[in-house]
Amino acid sequence: MKLILVYLTVGILLNFFGPLAKHLSIEDKHSLKENKNKSLFNKYSLIIAIRFFMTLTYPLFYINYFIRGKKPIEPISxxxxxxxxxxxxxxxxxxxxxxxxxxxxxxxxxxxxxxxxxxxxxxxxxxxxxxxxxxxxxxxxxxxxxxxxxxxxxxxxxxxxxxxxxxxxxxxxxxxxxxxxxx
Structure with missing residues (x-):
């Protein structure tokens, strides 16, 4: 149980600091731009879902980022x-x-x-x-x-x-x- 709690805590921290946070910030701006005419719920529900997903799967991001050398592609509308x-x-x-x-x-x-x-x-x-x-x-x-x-x-x-x-x-x-x- 403690291991899961530590895993999730690290995931949450990485959502706001480091390369993952920078990439998610770019994704957030893109999402807000694409959904500018939608309700607040629609704008932010996708952002929250992506942040939650990345909290659970952050090791995959870092494996691609550091070990495989694959940098995230900036979203283009x-x-x-x-x-x-x-x-x-x-x-x-x-x-x-x-x-x-x-x-x-x-x-x-x-x-x-x-x-x-x-x-x-x-x-x-x-x-x-x-x-x-x-x-x-x-x-x-x-x-x-x-x-x-x-x-x-x-x-x-x-x-x-x-x-x-x-x-x-x-x-x-x-x-x-x-x-x-x-x-």
Whole structure:
């Protein structure tokens, strides 16, 4: 009985100190990020379950960590994978066409602009009871990357408002009707 109590005490301590604690902390942050829109119970029940499981199986972690030399892999969300693929592809297209987005624009800003442009034009198309194809939205986004890099964020927002108003009144520009496939 004392041996089990010592085993569990060591497991609990290792949950909060050392390499296991560092890895579990990363897992906790990832879990909270992935479940940000869920209830407190759902957010923390997975964290508690993982901590409990690691309290029972911590020797396996340390065997892999120290003896086998296997370090834990940082969790990557599906959204992060998609975003990194999108940024990579947009930069490849920009480089191929000698246009934006270039390295002057951060990855986060590329995602922000792409999301803003596509969601704004989708919203406007719903108002017109139309649907703009995804490839056309890609073309529009590429044009706005160029506007952003040449004239800055304030002008880009003004230009976006102008283009949305023009689209609502006259329809989609001919140059925006050409599609760019990202994948």
């Amino acid at each position: 599906f959204e992060d994978k998609i975003n990194s693929s999108l940024v990579k592809r947009l930069r490849e297209l920009g480089k191929y066409n000698n246009t934006a987005p270039t390295e002057n624009t951060s990855d986060e800003k590329v995602i922000e602009i792409y999301t803003l442009i596509c969601s704004s034009f989708r919203k406007a198309s719903k108002e017109k009871q139309e649907q703009i194809p995804a490839n056309n939205l890609n073309t529009i986004a590429m044009k706005f990357f160029k506007v952003y890099e040449e004239f800055g964020e304030d002008f880009m927002h003004k230009h976006l408002k102008y283009e949305l108003d023009k689209y609502l009144k006259e329809g989609l520009r001919l140059e925006y009707q050409k599609g760019i496939s990202l994948f």
